[in-house]
Amino acid sequence: xxxxxxxxxxxxxxxxxxxxxxxxxxxxxxxxxxxxxxxxxxxxxxxxxxxxxxxxxxxxxxxxxxxxxxxxxxxxxxxxxxxxxxxxxxxxxxxxxxxxxxxxxxxxxxxxxxxxxxxxxxxxxxxxxxxxxxxxxxxxxxxxxxxxxxxxxxxxxxxxxxxxxxxxxxxxxxxxxxxxxxxxxxxxxxxxxxxxxxxxxxxxxxxxxxxxxxxxxxxxxxxxxxxxxxxxxxxxxxxx
Amino acid sequence: xxxxxxxxxxxxxxxxxxxxxxxxxxxxxxxxxxxxxxxxxxxxxxxxxxxxxxxxxxxxxxxxxxxxxxxxxxxxxxxxxxxxxxxxxxxxxxxxxxxxxxxxxxxxxxxxxxxxxxxxxxxxxxxxxxxxxxxxxxxxxxxxxxxxxxxxxxxxxxxxxxxxxxxxxxxxxxxxxxxxxxxxxxxxxxxxxxxxxxxxxxxxxxxxxxxxxxxxxxxxxxxxxxxxxxxxxxxxxxxxxxxxxxxxxxxxxxxxxxxxxxxxxxxxxxxxxxxxxxxxxxxxxxxxxxxxxxxxxxxxxxxxxxxxxxxxxxxxxxxxxxxxxxxxxxxxxxxxxxxxxxxxxxxxxxxxxxxxxxxxxxxxxxxxxxxxxxxxxxxxxxxxxxxxxxxxxxxxxxxxxxxxxxxxxxxxxxxxxxxxxxxxxxxxxxxxxxxxxxxxxxxxxxxxxxxxxxxxxxxxxxxxxxxxxxxxxxxxxxxxxxxxxxxxxxxxxxxx
Numbered sequence: 001x002x003x004x005x006x007x008x009x010x011x012x013x014x015x016x017x018x019x020x021x022x023x024x025x026x027x028x029x030x031x032x033x034x035x036x037x038x039x040x041x042x043x044x045x046x047x048x049x050x051x052x053x054x055x056x057x058x059x060x061x062x063x064x065x066x067x068x069x070x071x072x073x074x075x076x077x078x079x080x081x082x083x084x085x086x087x088x089x090x091x092x093x094x095x096x097x098x099x100x101x102x103x104x105x106x107x108x109x110x111x112x113x114x115x116x117x118x119x120x121x122x123x124x125x126x127x128x129x130x131x132x133x134x135x136x137x138x139x140x141x142x143x144x145x146x147x148x149x150x151x152x153x154x155x156x157x158x159x160x161x162x163x164x165x166x167x168x169x170x171x172x173x174x175x176x177x178x179x180x181x182x183x184x185x186x187x188x189x190x191x192x193x194x195x196x197x198x199x200x201x202x203x204x205x206x207x208x209x210x211x212x213x214x215x216x217x218x219x220x221x222x223x224x225x226x227x228x229x230x231x232x233x234x235x236x237x238x239x240x
Numbered sequence: 241x242x243x244x245x246x247x248x249x250x251x252x253x254x255x256x257x258x259x260x261x262x263x264x265x266x267x268x269x270x271x272x273x274x275x276x277x278x279x280x281x282x283x284x285x286x287x288x289x290x291x292x293x294x295x296x297x298x299x300x301x302x303x304x305x306x307x308x309x310x311x312x313x314x315x316x317x318x319x320x321x322x323x324x325x326x327x328x329x330x331x332x333x334x335x336x337x338x339x340x341x342x343x344x345x346x347x348x349x350x351x352x353x354x355x356x357x358x359x360x361x362x363x364x365x366x367x368x369x370x371x372x373x374x375x376x377x378x379x380x381x382x383x384x385x386x387x388x389x390x391x392x393x394x395x396x397x398x399x400x401x402x403x404x405x406x407x408x409x410x411x412x413x414x415x416x417x418x419x420x421x422x423x424x425x426x427x428x429x430x431x432x433x434x435x436x437x438x439x440x441x442x443x444x445x446x447x448x449x450x451x452x453x454x455x456x457x458x459x460x461x462x463x464x465x466x467x468x469x470x471x472x473x474x475x476x477x478x479x480x481x482x483x484x485x486x487x488x489x490x491x492x493x494x495x496x497x498x499x500x501x502x503x504x505x506x507x508x509x510x511x512x513x514x515x516x517x518x519x520x521x522x523x524x525x526x527x528x529x530x531x532x533x534x535x536x537x538x539x540x541x542x543x544x545x546x547x548x549x550x551x552x553x554x555x556x557x558x559x560x561x562x563x564x565x566x567x568x569x570x571x572x573x574x575x576x577x578x579x580x581x582x583x584x585x586x587x588x589x590x591x592x593x594x595x596x597x598x599x600x601x602x603x604x605x606x607x608x609x610x611x612x613x614x615x616x617x618x619x620x621x622x623x624x625x626x627x628x629x630x631x632x633x634x635x636x637x638x639x640x641x642x643x644x645x646x647x648x649x650x651x652x653x654x655x656x657x658x659x660x661x662x663x664x665x666x667x668x669x670x671x672x673x674x675x676x677x678x679x680x681x682x683x684x685x686x687x688x689x690x691x692x693x694x695x696x697x698x699x700x701x702x703x704x705x706x707x708x709x710x711x712x713x714x715x716x717x718x719x720x721x722x723x724x725x726x727x728x729x730x731x732x733x734x735x736x
Contacts, residue, residue, distance in 0.1 A: 050638055050641060050642065073645075073646060074644065075644075076641065076642060076643070076644040077644035079642070080642070080643075083639065087638065088639075089636065089639070089654055090658065090735055091658055091732075091735050092735075093735075100643075100645075100654075101643040101644065101645055104645060104649050105645055133735040133736075134735075135735060146639075149643070150643070159642075
């Protein structure tokens with residue numbers, strides 16, 4: 001369970017997050033939508049402390065991760081993250097990208113890490129690319145490898161930061177279907193996305209953010225059919 | 241005769257060293273070490289005496305490069321005789337003449353015999369034995385334009401060896417324009433090319449040079465009392481002086497000294513062949529080739545050691561610069577600025593001569609050189625590596641963090657390898673520079689390629705052949721290095 005209590009984030013003089021509080025249950029799939037610059041990504045990055053909140057607290061399974069004494073590396077091992085621009089390690093093959101963290105961080109045996117990685121690659125449909133370098137892959141393939149890399153650490157929570165925004169349109173689907181299949185496994189997931197159809201189908205809860213605030217929080221059907229706030233109505237009119 | 245290593249230079253050098261380390265915040269520990277050093281006694285007795293000499297001065301001392309690189313010469317024979325009489329074993333250390341006085345002051349050597357005149361200036365820094373040999377000054381000039389007296393040299397261009405007694409003598413020639421160089425072969429070359437009109441050098445050297453250069457002629461001057469007398473130099477207060485003096489006195493009395501001296505002075509050959517132009521004769525190198533080639537090992541070893549050390553330390557420094565810890569940042573910045581802001585040669589001399597005094601550790605020349613070059617190279621590399629690291633996509637670091645990878649593993653396994661690809665050409669440049677700059681180490685007597693070439697140069701009294709040969713070897717080494725780098729680069733580009 002992720003508990004977020006009144007977090008704010010300020011870059012210089014700009015207040016990007018203006019006090020956000022929410023609770024995400026175990027196994028819940030949250031899709032965060034909203035206009036550009038509304039603070040969606042910053043909020044997501046606060047959840048694994050890639051950004052440190054200026055104030056407020058975040059608690060994950062009763063561990064206060066915003067407490068400076070908390071061993072953040074241990075916490076991060078339980079939280080996978082997938083980035084808009086993949087960030088695969090370009091000097092390693094696909095299989096090495098996936099096995100690196102399990103071996104170096106968890107001390108997993110090479111053979112076991114490799115077997116795990118191959119089954120993950122199979123799951124994302126890229127078993128034949130194990131020994132390729134990332135530069136040989138398409139965007140959609142890279143993102144699927146990135147997902148496999150995160151899953152290799154066997155996280156409890158997965159964060160997706162606009163995972164399809166950098167992809168050519170024909171590759172969006174292959175990535176979304178992988179994420180959607182994950183949603184069915186009971187993994188806690190937080191997804192920042194511009195894909196409304198995907199959000200509607202995959203998420204348990206929609207967070208609508210605007211101007212650093214969590215404006216609306218609802219199940220997909222009520223949200224898309226009858227949004228409450230004026231800003232959500234305006235936003236949906238623009239994107240749908 | 242010959243050069244005068246001045247105490248003031250050493251003093252300046254040592255104070256610069258202190259400033260550097262004070263700036264690095266290391267002064268307290270060094271001050272402690274040097275306080276301990278003052279209490280330490282020189283270790284003269286105990287069987288072996290270490291003699292310092294600059295073995296590029298035949299017939300007094302030279303390297304027998306044709307036969308296994310032994311030290312030979314008149315001084316060597318006298319030293320062997322004296323130490324044998326006194327019951328010591330003799331160990332000979334070859335170094336630059338300029339460094340001999342410093343070596344005595346730092347007690348790296350127990351005594352120095354190197355055709356060294358007992359001048360008043362030197363007496364301020366070291367103690368001398370009685371004089372064992374007196375030399376005459378002589379004028380070398382071209383046969384087609386000969387000079388036979390000091391009178392004729394008034395207002396002329398005269399070449400002398402820097403810091404030699406002839407240097408001081410030539411200062412008294414009215415209106416003469418002096419050209420002062422470090423090495424006699426270079427002076428002979430200046431005379432051959434007509435850049436100077438005559439040289440003033442010491443008799444023994446003059447004979448050998450004129451023999452090797454048939455177009456030159458020689459005129460001896462009157463010996464000036466004991467002005468040019470050679471003596472053995474000791475550290476101030478050395479107890480060895482009186483022992484040595486008694487053996488010298490006995491040698492002179494028994495006529496042994498004269499016998500020894502005569503063995504080493506060849507009679508002037510009468511030759512009438514003349515030649516002009518560059519006059520290269522590479523056949524003279526034939527017997528020296530193994531000797532010169534074995535310098536490659538030293539040069540390569542040195543390059544590898546200093547490049548490796550420089551790279552590792554440079555990487556650490558670049559991490560310091562990128563760290564959030566202010567004192568580390570500050571240290572790395574000051575370090576870089578000091579090591580980039582002072583000459584490499586100065587750093588080398590400092591480390592070699594000052595380390596024994598400050599740290600109470602007798603550092604070997606090769607180690608001192610590796611250290612100096614590594615420390616210096618690290619200053620440059622730290623900037624290169626820092627740039628390379630900063631050029632790596634920020635997302636790489638975020639992805640690694642998100643996977644829970646510890647900072648150190650991330651830097652070494654993920655960030656550095658990517659940085660390395662972009663800075664590889666700069667690293668190769670640095671290695672090439674190190675390989676060539678390694679020739680500087682000959683100053684402190686490391687027997688590298690360059691040193692061996694100059695040894696051959698001084699034995700054969702020929703300026704170019706050995707140098708050109710060494711130059712060709714350096715060039716080939718650099719070619720090999722760059723092609724290896726190209727292979728490595730191709731390997732690293734595999735992932736593209």
